[in-house]
Amino acid sequence: MKKLNIVFMGTPEFAVTILDTLYKSTEVNVVACITAPDKPAGRGQKINQSAVKQYTLEHDIPCLQPTNLKDENFIGNLKAINADLFVVVAFRMLPEVVWSMPPKGTINLHGSLLPQYRGAAPINWAVINGEKETGVTTFFIEKEIDTGMVIEREAIAIGENETAGELHDRLMHLGAKLTLQSVLKISSGEFEAIDQSQLTEEELKPAPKIFKPDCAINFDWDVQQIHNFVRGMSPYPTAWFTMHNTKADNNKTFKVFKTTLHSSKANEVPALIELDGKLILALRTGSLEIHEIQMEGKKRLTAQQFMQGYRPEEWEITL
Template identity: 35%
Template sequence: MKVLFAGTPSVAVPSLDVLVSGGFDVVAVLTRPDAPIGRKRVLTPSPVAVRAAELGIPVIKADRIDDDARAAISEVNPDVAAIVAYGAIIPPAALAIPKHGWINLHFSLLPAWRGAAPVQHSVINGDDVTGASTFLLEAGLDTGPVYGVMTESILPTDTSTVLLDRLSHSGAVLLAQTLTGIESGMVAAVPQSGEITLAPKLGLEDGHIDWSRPAHGIDRRVRGVTSEPGAWTVLAGQRFKVGPVALRPDIESLAPGRLLFEPKAVLVGTGSHAVQLGEVQPAGKKAMKAVDWARGLATKEDVVFE
């Protein structure tokens, strides 16, 4: 079975590797064009494009499926397209090219968390379990019938980055199994059922910490936005980045946003009990441990996060 693989970020690379190592005939890779990276804005190919080049697979670069991209896809004549975080809508004309359609690997248990940021929303929401689903892509947003699912526990310390990395590897196996089942005719897609929740893309403001919220909610939000778009607060009028925190239920009297400096810890008050800061990044400085940042303060009195 000839496979077109569509993907862009690093979380899509394990799926490409599993398909190739599993003996699938990956005839081409569809990915987003080179993008400017870093302070010097150097045009850099996507992680999937880099891996495809290493594997010797032809690459189609397109930020949208226009006539040229559609022609390039038609030329390789895939039996099926496997898509993992490609980053653009596949129009109906392109959906119809492979005879088995486009099989999307989505990192949630559909219909939960349809959208661009399923893992982040799952962590923020405090879910105990998430997973991945393979489904037949159609015009709606993650609405197509499901071929297969796998589950993954969310650990109390998981950031969205760590959890997504685990899902990218276990989901890759699910994708390969799904394609094998489609090729053999042993699997069939079934309509989605259950409660629908949406997971829109997160922006900068989604990382702004509201210290009046309960500690557990703050912990989940910080982990959910780590590492993108990142958690932050305001200190002395400047943005102050915050890494994952630890719960300190033994400290209940600290006002929301107020800092307490212990010999080996920096605590912040919340709407319930305190949390302990781990890594922080003050404006204009590199990331560092909170206790190291605290040593450099001129005064430790009346320090409050906004």
């Protein structure tokens, strides 16, 4: 059987894991990649290349980096590649002139069990909402975002203390396996695409992009909600709250990266306390042990490192 020629589109490290799996497969050809343009970053404005771009340079894969996906020159160059299938992972929204181009279509890998958690941050929102499982889905791209016909889905359990970052890494490897599996089914023609409306009768939960103001901890939530929120925002964009230093008479923002439920009693007024050598966030409905914390302008610290340099009793949580 003739090998399928693929154009891969993606940008971050998550995409590289899937690209690497496809590239190393003996049953498909990755003939080109599309990724974000190089751009200056950091204080020195050093030119930064995407993780996918770096991979293409290491493996001598042709790479296109359009600023405009509707640009006529880019479209012409993409057509000239004459690929059978486009595979998209963590990339920009494609115009129809691009996703409709290959004869076998354009497929996407999404980090949820579609149709649940359509949107930019499916992994974060699944954890924030306290889901017990999530997964990955391959589907054909169509006009409406994340709504196309599903090729395959695979579920995975979410640990009770697992962060979005930890789940991200597990889904990345599961997604690589599922994407290759889907590509091979498309190559052989042995697949059945399923309309998403047939996959659930439950109310759909969205997964919109998360911005910094969305990351503030709401102390009106119960202890489990706050724990899920911290997990779902870790390591990025990170849950935060503000405290007032009674000694210096100033306010500081604190990011929280990792918590676990703690058996200590609830506190009517939310407070940060030291208890038996542990850093405890005492809340109205229970308590959380904080394992990693970062004060604005300072380094990320373990709870023990934080308590060596700061006195929790000198801080009051601002509500």
